Amino acid sequence: MAPVAIQPLYTATATANGGRNGRVRSDNGTLDMALSMPKSLGGAEATGATNPEQLFAAGYSACFESALRLVAGQMKKQLKDAHVTAKVTIGKTQAGGFGLAVALHGKLPGLSQGEADDLMHAAHKVCPYSLATKDNIEVKLSSEVA
CATH class of the missing domain: 2.20.25.10 (N-terminal domain of TfIIb)
Known part of the structure; x- marks a missing residue:
């Protein structure tokens, strides 16, 4: 592509x-x-x-939270004190090289779990980091509302 x-x-x-x-x-x-x-x-x-993984995690979490706020506004949802944590893991691939994996966790108080999950998935579709990594590395999304 x-x-x-x-x-x-x-x-x-x-x-x-x-x-x-x-x-x-x-x-x-x-x-x-x-x-x-x-x-x-x-x-x-x-x-x-x-290290590079910490720098990538910092950039991804900041960009993803901005995307989360963008889609929340579009969906008329209030984000009070949202936080996004990115965990970037480096490891060996089956081909013998090295690769990355990311876990993004959103803390979205004031929303239902369904709303939080929907916002995380919507943000993942517009975040430039998510788009850049799409089909290249594993990215797992999770959220909590408490």
Whole structure:
């Protein structure tokens, strides 16, 4: 399937140096972080450092919550204090390489469980991260309303 063409609205730029044990910095300097390999992957997991999976989880959760708020507004549903947690897992594939899996969990107080589930699925259809990962990695959705 051919990639979907977009009309650019914003481009983020970041440069990594040193890979998983290096540093990543955005072009405007707002993001400037040390990277460290997690212990579970054989690294030292340095204090104060992050890793690509944490950065992806942060971006996905923020983008997904924005999509959730968009679809909630379209469906005339009030989101009081919504939270979205993304868990990004790296692991070995059957082909011998590495792959990712994501679990997105929405905490949506004030809604019924059915409404929360519907919003999560609707957001998954419009979130740019969800669209970018569609049919590429496993993404599991869950929600709670309490």
